[in-house]
Amino acid sequence: MSRAKVQVWGRHLDQPPDRLMLEFCAGRDTRAVPMADESLLPWDLWTNRAHAIMLGRQAIVPQALVARILAALAELEAEWEAGRFKLDPGMEDVHVNVERFVSERAGAEAGGRLHTGRSRNDQVACDMRLYLRAALLEFGAGLEALARWLVRTAPDHADTVLPGFTHTQPAMPTTWGHWLCSYAQALLRDLERIRHAFDQVNRGPLGAAAAFGTSWPIDREFAAELLGFERVDGNTLDNISSRWEHEAQAAQVYALAMNHLSVMAQDLILLSHPYWGLVRLADAYVTGSSIMPQKRNPDFAEVIRGKCAWLGGMVAGLLAQPKGWMSGYNRDSQITKYAILDVVRECQPAPLVMRGALAAMAVNRDAMRKALERGYLDATDFADALARALDLPFRAAYDVAATAVRLSGDAGRIQPDAARRAVQEAGHPPEAAQSALAGLADPARLVALRRHTGSPAPDAVRAQAAALGQELDQLASALEDRRTRLDTAWQRCREWRVP
Numbered sequence: 445m446s447r448a449k450v451q452v453w454g455r456h457l458d459q460p461p462d463r464l465m466l467e468f469c470a471g472r473d474t475r476a477v478p479m480a481d482e483s484l485l486p487w488d489l490w491t492n493r494a495h496a497i498m499l500g501r502q503a504i505v506p507q508a509l510v511a512r513i514l515a516a517l518a519e520l521e522a523e524w525e526a527g528r529f530k531l532d533p534g535m536e537d538v539h540v541n542v543e544r545f546v547s548e549r550a551g552a553e554a555g556g557r558l559h560t561g562r563s564r565n566d567q568v569a570c571d572m573r574l575y576l577r578a579a580l581l582e583f584g585a586g587l588e589a590l591a592r593w594l595v596r597t598a599p600d601h602a603d604t605v606l607p608g609f610t611h612t613q614p615a616m617p618t619t620w621g622h623w624l625c626s627y628a629q630a631l632l633r634d635l636e637r638i639r640h641a642f643d644q645v646n647r648g649p650l651g652a653a654a655a656f657g658t659s660w661p662i663d664r665e666f667a668a669e670l671l672g673f674e675r676v677d678g679n680t681l682d683n684i685s686s687r688w689e690h691e692a693q694a695a696q697v698y699a700l701a702m703n704h705l706s707v708m709a710q711d712l713i714l715l716s717h718p719y720w721g722l723v724r725l726a727d728a729y730v731t732g733s734s735i736m737p738q739k740r741n742p743d744f745a746e747v748i749r750g751k752c753a754w755l756g757g758m759v760a761g762l763l764a765q766p767k768g769w770m771s772g773y774n775r776d777s778q779i780t781k782y783a784i785l786d787v788v789r790e791c792q793p794a795p796l797v798m799r800g801a802l803a804a805m806a807v808n809r810d811a812m813r814k815a816l817e818r819g820y821l822d823a824t825d826f827a828d829a830l831a832r833a834l835d836l837p838f839r840a841a842y843d844v845a846a847t848a849v850r851l852s853g854d855a856g857r858i859q860p861d862a863a864r865r866a867v868q869e870a871g872h873p874p875e876a877a878q879s880a881l882a883g884l885a886d887p888a889r890l891v892a893l894r895r896h897t898g899s900p901a902p903d904a905v906r907a908q909a910a911a912l913g914q915e916l917d918q919l920a921s922a923l924e925d926r927r928t929r930l931d932t933a934w935q936r937c938r939e940w941r942v943p
Contacts (some may be wrong), residue, residue: 448680453732453739462728462800469743477789480533481538487574487814488538489521491567492546493668493937495650497557500942504664506558511942512550513558519728520545538571539564543696561660565684565773566652572687572781574671576645576694579788581927584638586795587701588920589632593799594628595916598909602902605888606722607821613713614819617887618619620807622900625908627708631795632912634701635919641697642926648673652680655772670940672933685769687777691784692762698791699755705794706752709745712801716742721811726804744797751790758783814886818856820849825890826858829880834872845869848877858884 449915453460467475481488493514500510520542523529535541547555577720601620608618648668651658657680664676677683715722733739762783765776823845831841844866851862863877893900898908 451732451875452710452734453708453737456737457727457732459727460736461731462804462862464793465612465729465744465797465800466731468797469747471747471790474599479533480785481541482531483785484538484568484575484781485524485531485542485570486521487571487578488515488542488567490574490671490934490937491570491650492542493519493557493940494667495562495567495672495839497940498667499557499560501666502661504560504660504662507942509550509557513546514940516549516554517542519549526544535848537564537568539567561653561658561662562650563652563654565654566649566680568781569649569652569683569687570671572784573645573647573649573673573690576690576784577642577672577926579784579792580642580645580694580697581703581923581930582639583698583788583792583795584923586792586799587634587638588923590795590799590802591628591631591635591912591916592805592920594624594631595909595913597802597898598622598624598628599846599906601807602905602909603888604807604809605813605816605891607815607819608900614821616824617816617891618900619891619902619905620812621902621909623711624640625912627704628909628912628916630704630707631701632915632919634704635916635923637697637700639919639922641690641693641924641925643674644693645673646672646926647677648675649677649683651676655681655684661707670933672930681771683803684773685766685771687773688762688765688780691780695755695759695762695784695787698787699752699759702748702752702755702791702794705798706749708798708802709742709748712805713745714743716805720815722808722815724806724808724867725801726806729801738798739903744801747792751794755787755791757829758787788831788894792823813887819855820852821887822857822884822890823849825884825893826863826880829883830867830876831882833876836872840870844872 454461462806471644488611496505496510496513496517499505500507503515520529529545531538531541535544543555543558546558548553559886598621601624602622605617606620606623608615637850647672648664650667650671651662651664668676712723712725714720716725725740727740729742729744730740731743732741762780765780769776826848827838827841827845830836831838831845834841836844845858847869848866851865852859853862855862858881860881861876863881864874867880868874883893892901895904898904
């Protein structure tokens with residue numbers, strides 16, 4: 445690794461930091477946040493194109509003027525993509541900026557007709573829905589990539605036994621493959637939520653105007669088709685009154701997924717701690733200290749935790765926005781735009797960062813096996829074995845096992861002498877302890893005994909991974925179908941030729 449390009453803290457590491465991880469951790473420390481409406485410009489162009497085409501088809505605006513409007517919108521798009529077009533803050537918002545540009549390039553006769561039959565209220569509502577559709581699909585693609593890695597990797601660790609934890613304390617033996625499947629199962633629920641949120645937002649509000657419709661003979665269904673919406677969102681008042689709702693729902697989708705990623709992040713922080721050493725994060729996914737040369741900090745995991753906590757506040761704020769609103773447009777809703785843009789900007793890369801960290805991470809099987817010797821991870825299985833051997837109620841066997849743990853002191857596993865004493869003190873034949881303990885020496889055998897659906901047993905893990913993979917294929921296909929429909933609608937609208 446070139447020392448000239450390394451970070452100030454990286455000279456003890458063998459890999460440079462992953463670029464996406466580093467940008468994710470740096471956040472706004474070194475990156476300017478663009479104007480909110482700058483993020484909406486491509487969507488406002490789509491909205492304007494669809495509206496202009498509809499106006500021409502309905503003979504509300506002459507086709508010759510529609511052609512000039514579309515040509516001006518194409519010029520604006522080209523200038524924006526080349527970095528030559530910037531929003532003028534003096535024009536208040538993206539909608540007026542675009543309309544003025546069209547008027548300047550296509551003439552006031554054309555540009556002045558672009559706003560016929562609509563309001564900025566339904567225009568921004570439409571822009572936001574277009575933006576949210578794309579953001580949800582992109583976030584879903586990141587979650588899919590992470591889930592795909594998990595279900596493909598889990599079978600490789602179906603036999604990798606390690607301690608399981610409750611209350612962050614040793615509990616029972618499990619497998620790393622089972623752990624990975626648990627992550628994947630949670631992410632599939634997130635993908636289901638994305639599909640549901642997408643379908644609810646994928647309804648066209650354009651044509652609602654200020655909330656009360658228009659006297660112009662518009663065709664809302666055709667405009668919705670051009671914009672790739674599944675259907676028109678019927679009631680015009682609700683179209684405008686609900687502007688906060690789709691933002692809040694999307695933020696909730698992000699929040700639940702970020703909570704899952706936060707749990708994963710905390711797991712990696714603890715499991716990779718040098719005092720545990722069950723896994724080791726790659727050098728590309730740790731950062732260092734400007735004063736302590738030895739540090740390997742899991743910053744990406746801490747940033748995920750931090751953004752998750754912040755996001756909870758954003759969701760609460762979005763849910764509180766409509767309290768006290770009267771039906772119709774309220775300027776309060778403007779803040780919901782800023783909130784969801786921030787949510788998407790801050791959280792969109794998180795699944796891909798987590799995937800990269802997991803894929804580059806080393807699993808220390810030896811350390812995992814050694815950790816199984818501590819914490820009395822065999823206690824529950826000892827109680828189960830006693831209950832079967834002596835035909836005892838589980839609670840009675842539990843009490844015997846608890847006594848055996850106490851009598852074993854700091855050994856970390858139930859000792860034969862302690863087991864015999866505990867059994868004998870409970871009034872049972874002491875030799876029962878030996879038969880109960882006989883099958884507990886190998887933690888892998890204990891895990892393999894749990895043969896039921898969803899367990900950490902190797903065969904069960906492989907079955908889970910296969911089932912989760914099939915479910916993931918179905919969800920991914922559904923989201924890809926939606927993405928394809930949007931792309932098709934976008935190309936149709938963008939390449940429209942006036943008759």
